[in-house]
Amino acid sequence: MIQKKICLIGAFSVGKTSLIRQFVESIFTEKYLTTVGVKIDKKVLELEEGPIKLMIWDLAGEDDYTEIRLPYLRGASGFIYVADGTRAETLTKIVDIQEHIDADFGRLPFVLAINKHDLIGEWEVKQSHIDHLHCKSWSIHKTSALTGESVDQLFTDLAQQMVKP
Amino acid sequence: MQSISETLLYEISAVLLECQPDDNLVRVTPETEWFEYLFSASSLMDKYHIDKHLPFLSNFLIDAKEHWKQGKEGCINSGPWVEMYQGQELALEALALNFSRKHFILIKNLGETYLELSNTLQIARDNLLTAEKLEKELIKRNAMLKHREEQIALRLLAAADYRDEETGAHIQRIGLYSKAIATALNLNQDILENIQIAASMHDIGKIAIPDHILLKPGSFEPDELKQMRTHAELGAKMLKGTDIPLLNMGYSIAMNHHEKWDGTGYPNNLKGEQIPIEARIVAIVDVYDAMLSARPYKKPFSEDFVLQHMTENRGLHFDPNVFDTFLSILPEIRRIRSEVQ
Ligand SMILES: Nc1nc2c(ncn2[C@@H]2O[C@H](COP(=O)(O)OP(=O)(O)OP(=O)(O)O)[C@@H](O)[C@H]2O)c(=O)[nH]1
Numbered sequence: 360m361i362q363k364k365i366c367l368i369g370a371f372s373v374g375k376t377s378l379i380r381q382f383v384e385s386i387f388t389e390k391y392l393t394t395v396g397v398k399i400d401k402k403v404l405e406l407e408e409g410p411i412k413l414m415i416w417d418l419a420g421e422d423d424y425t426e427i428r429l430p431y432l433r434g435a436s437g438f439i440y441v442a443d444g445t446r447a448e449t450l451t452k453i454v455d456i457q458e459h460i461d462a463d464f465g466r467l468p469f470v471l472a473i474n475k476h477d478l479i480g481e482w483e484v485k486q487s488h489i490d491h492l493h494c495k496s497w498s499i500h501k502t503s504a505l506t507g508e509s510v511d512q513l514f515t516d517l518a519q520q521m522v523k524p
Numbered sequence: 525m526q527s528i529s530e531t532l533l534y535e536i537s538a539v540l541l542e543c544q545p546d547d548n549l550v551r552v553t554p555e556t557e558w559f560e561y562l563f564s565a566s567s568l569m570d571k572y573h574i575d576k577h578l579p580f581l582s583n584f585l586i587d588a589k590e591h592w593k594q595g596k597e598g599c600i601n602s603g604p605w606v607e608m609y610q611g612q613e614l615a616l617e618a619l620a621l622n623f624s625r626k627h628f629i630l631i632k633n634l635g636e637t638y639l640e641l642s643n644t645l646q647i648a649r650d651n652l653l654t655a656e657k658l659e660k661e662l663i664k665r666n667a668m669l670k671h672r673e674e675q676i677a678l679r680l681l682a683a684a685d686y687r688d689e690e691t692g693a694h695i696q697r698i699g700l701y702s703k704a705i706a707t708a709l710n711l712n713q714d715i716l717e718n719i720q721i722a723a724s725m726h727d728i729g730k731i732a733i734p735d736h737i738l739l740k741p742g743s744f745e746p747d748e749l750k751q752m753r754t755h756a757e758l759g760a761k762m763l764k765g766t767d768i769p770l771l772n773m774g775y776s777i778a779m780n781h782h783e784k785w786d787g788t789g790y791p792n793n794l795k796g797e798q799i800p801i802e803a804r805i806v807a808i809v810d811v812y813d814a815m816l817s818a819r820p821y822k823k824p825f826s827e828d829f830v831l832q833h834m835t836e837n838r839g840l841h842f843d844p845n846v847f848d849t850f851l852s853i854l855p856e857i858r859r860i861r862s863e864v865q
């Protein structure tokens with residue numbers, strides 16, 4: 360079976376761990392437990408092209424590219440960048456981090472999750488910012504780890520990009 | 525018999541492995557329960573081949589090999605990672621070290637250390653989030669209060685507007701021009717925040733001028749003129765005596781926007797810098813906009829004429845410095861004029 364490593368990257372408390380838990384175990388927890396170190400989850404996705412095993416690396420939240428331990432990203436076939444819709448600066452930061460990773464690791468498939476869409480009333484991220492990234496052909500999903508909205512689509516989208524010849 | 529170091533490592537829940545030339549790892553100290561559980565899938569006797577069963581460690585081995593190859597002193601560490609063991613999270617860390625030309629990997633269970641580290645980070649991050657929230661709340665509240673003040677001011681202005689030929693657009697433009705000049709003059713934040721609405725209030729005293737004077741086409745008789753001029757003080761009186769910065773500035777502008785730089789204005793014949801800066805700004809834009817506007821009794825003047833007339837009054841009616849700034853941002857002033865009609 361094809362096996363691919365993917366990493367979730369984003370500022371602290373944007374919902375990286377929650378997205379993985381929703382995707383892998385269909386669980387959501389309200390309480391915030393910050394991730395320390397690395398945890399790897401596995402899940403097999405059935406695509407039209409056949410099954411694919413995702414090795415999902417959940418990394419501790421970092422605000423800045425220089426703080427990410429780059430060896431952790433080695434061997435990844437794709438990235439999920441995560442921002443928190445209720446904290447506009449988390450999107451600015453992740454866009455900056457994406458540029459650095461793109462420069463250092465070469466262009467690999469990636470998707471962007473703007474998470475906590477269930478809190479749309481408290482969203483700060485501007486549609487114009489999202490449109491701007493769309494224009495640069497970013498693949499963007501407004502997700503909610505709480506309701507599960509677009510969570511499967513997020514991972515499936517990335518998986519499909521990775522198996523595309 | 526076990527050596528003291530073997531016993532010690534076992535007691536602190538760590539296991540030492542030696543890397544062989546064929547890249548297999550050989551365990552050199554007794555295995556702990558968690559080690560047995562996690563590594564059994566990768567083992568053949570006491571030899572371990574780390575691969576996809578332990579992806580984190582297998583990734584770290586790449587860095588370890590680099591470290592061994594360089595033959596450097598000391599060790600590098602993998603940073604903590606988490607495996608599931610007996611339904612619980614088990615936090616581990618690996619160290620790679622050179623010793624007597626041999627290559628070792630030490631894998632240790634972080635246990636309590638990890639909990640302490642997690643707690644410390646958790647508190648730090650919770651605090652950051654709280655601080656972030658409080659700051660946002662504060663900004664939101666301030667903006668809301670400001671918005672309320674502005675709404676009240678705009679209501680008052682609307683009331684004044686009903687009777688006057690000066691349109692809402694004129695009042696709005698005066699606010700925008702004034703703010704543009706204040707910004708170009710790099711005035712302080714308090715002024716910048718309030719001048720737009722405060723400047724719009726400059727003629728609010730006209731609400732108390734009787735219709736037959738206020739709406740009279742053509743020029744005034746001397747006593748009519750005298751009464752008309754009371755609008756400055758009347759407006760000031762209306763806005764006086766609160767501790768709201770916006771209204772205080774509105775007061776200052778209403779009172780002083782007909783003062784002239786050379787001291788020949790009204791109501792107090794103030795001169796030069798005795799006239800508050802905000803009023804010196806409004807004096808300029810009020811004349812500019814009024815002369816360019818049509819009135820029932822007059823056609824608008826051309827901008828060339830207006831600017832020439834105003835330039836002649838530089839240093840007489842107008843503060844020369846503010847007037848120069850006004851000229852320097854004319855393109856922006858014109859843009860405001862065309863956008864707000
Ligand atoms: N309402 C809502 N809350 C969410 C959502 N996703 C995550 N959260 C909450 O946000 C907080 C942080 O979530 P985590 O998944 O721990 O965030 P993280 O990005 O893994 O954080 P670090 O590990 O510290 O980098 C938790 O309190 C979650 O319950 C969501 O979609 N909606």
Ligand SMILES: [Mg+2]
Pocket residue numbers: 375376377392393394417418419420
């Ligand atoms: Mg996390």
